[in-house]
Structure formats: structure tokens, C-alpha cells
Amino acid sequence: MVRPSTAAETPEPADESYDLAEQVGFIMRQAAQRHVSIFNEIMGSDLTPTQWAVLARLYQDGGSSQNLLGRQTAMDAATIKGVVDRLLKRKLVQTKPDPQDGRRLIVELSPAGVDYTRELLPKAETVTKVTLAPLATNQRATLVALLKQLR
């Protein structure tokens, strides 16, 4: 590590109680990055984690309005729109107006999307398995339980 002598060097004994590498946020960001990397390796780079979240949610529970779908997959209205648009372009998803509510846009899997999602399900399970591989079995449940409390 180079520590050139300049006015920019830490001039006072720094607050030793703060170490970036020990902050949850920083560590969580790194863990998330590793997870995404594993996801891309296993699922293939043609599908992102958020896109997969949308497919999986629609596969599990059928169609819903776009904004509700966003809430179910942890995306705000602006983000879910972009994700749905890209899935629409690939015809994995289709939309139609809600007859009950003129503001709503119903999003659902296309038949091709259903097939595609079903084929990917085993790989998605592998992603979770590989992500948790460094932990002992009992630790995995612990981690998930703790993370759930931080939502």
C-alpha cells in the first residue's frame, strides 16, 4: 500500500472504531455481488436476477398488475417497468388491460415464458445451493432467518 506524503494523508488519528470492512452494509454488498456472479454463471447471462424474480413470481401465482408485481419482486414502479419491457421484447411475458380497473396493466407469462421458466427452475435451485455452499447446513437456515428480519 502506497502512502504518499501529502496534505491528503490522514492528518489525525482516525476514528479507529470505524472500519469499512466490518460494516454490515459493505459486507452485504459483497455477498450480494458474489451471489449475482453465481447466478450469471449458472443461469446464463441472458437472464438477470430481477428478470428471473418476475418470471418465478408469475409462474408461482399467475398474472398481476405491473405495480403489484413490482412490490412482490421488490422493485419500484420505475424499475419493474423496465424489467417487464425487456421481458416483453423477448416475448416471455404478455400484458393486457385490467377490465376492472382502467389504470392497471395485467402482466402474465406467455406460453413460451411458462416453458422457459419451468426449464430454469432446477438451475435456480442450484444457484441458491451454490450461494450457500460455504456455510454448514444449520448455518444456512440461521442466515436466512436473520436476513429476513432485516427486510
Added chain:
Amino acid sequence: MVRPSTAAETPEPADESYDLAEQVGFIMRQAAQRHVSIFNEIMGSDLTPTQWAVLARLYQDGGSSQNLLGRQTAMDAATIKGVVDRLLKRKLVQTKPDPQDGRRLIVELSPAGVDYTRELLPKAETVTKVTLAPLATNQRATLVALLKQLR
């Protein structure tokens, strides 16, 4: 939940073993989102978590080359460049060529950046505290320890 009867509805009994809401990746993304939200509330929206990571790292250990700084703060070369550029524009950081290596660009805190970072340190500690607030004391160390194994 509306489940309109169409060809897109889940046509087969879905693989019940896969529930999106139970996958680590998905839960971790939500926990990270909450953390960022807390960060923005406490630190103010004029500084992002990654920008703070750079400031904190430079404050702790002094200047380093841009790419090394990126590795220390968990950003690739393309990402760290953007972050450094924005910090440069705000004059919180300054750069100079490395006399030892013509490829390297040394990044360090400006005097204003040192002051700014020092003032924010207490708030940064609060961010971690609030993020972990839902957990019992002994659970906090457990979570951090487990997350560290997933880097």
C-alpha cells in the same frame, strides 16, 4: 390476487420446492435495499454508499491507485472510475500520476474530503446500528460472521 383464466396461467402443478420468497438471493436483495434506504436517510441523499466506501477507505489507509481502490471497495475498474469522477467533481478527492508506474492514477482525499469524511463518521456508525437494530446483540455478530463467509 387476480388469476385470470388464460393460457398463461400456471398450467401444471408448479415445482412447489421453489419459492422465490425463500431464496437467499432474493432476501439478501431486499435486506440490501433496506440498508441503502437507511443509509440515504441518515447520511443524506448527496452521498451514495459506494461514494462513502471510497471516502472511508481513503480516510483509513490514505491514497492508492484507482483500480486498487476499486478492489478495496468492491467495485470493478469501470465502476470505480465513475465514482471517483463524481467525487472529483465535488473536490472531495484529488488525483495525481504515480511516479513509479506510468499506468497508475493515485487517488487520495482532498483536505476538504478529509474534513467531510471525519464529520460523517458518526453518522456512518449510526447507519450500521440502525441497519442491525431489528436483531438481538448476539445475532448481529452471527449475521456478520455468516455474511463474511459468503464473499
Added chain:
DNA sequence: TGATCCTCGTTCGTATACGAACGATATTCC
């Protein structure tokens, strides 16, 4: 009925995040 308020979807702007490719510079090895 009409005014108010809320939700829905959309758009814009900014900031990560990262793969890929590029030229410039260092290092390694023959």
C-alpha cells in the same frame, strides 16, 4: 354530482454494476 385524494403507469435524470474491447505501460521470460 363534484371536489379531493389516492393509485397506476410513464418518463426523466442520476448512480451503481459489470462485460467487453481498447491503447498505453510494466513485467516476464527467452
Added chain:
DNA sequence: GGAATATCGTTCGTATACGAACGAGGATCA
């Protein structure tokens, strides 16, 4: 010395992520 290789910083393109603002539609209530 010189060629192969590696690293550095840069740029481009694409995809989240989200605050903010907007118009259209729906719900509430006087």
C-alpha cells in the same frame, strides 16, 4: 534486446435502482 503477457485506466452498452414529476383513472365523501 525483444516478444509474449499482464495490468492500468478508459469507453461503450446494457440493466438495475430509485427519486421526482406527470396525467389518467378510481375511490371517498360532502
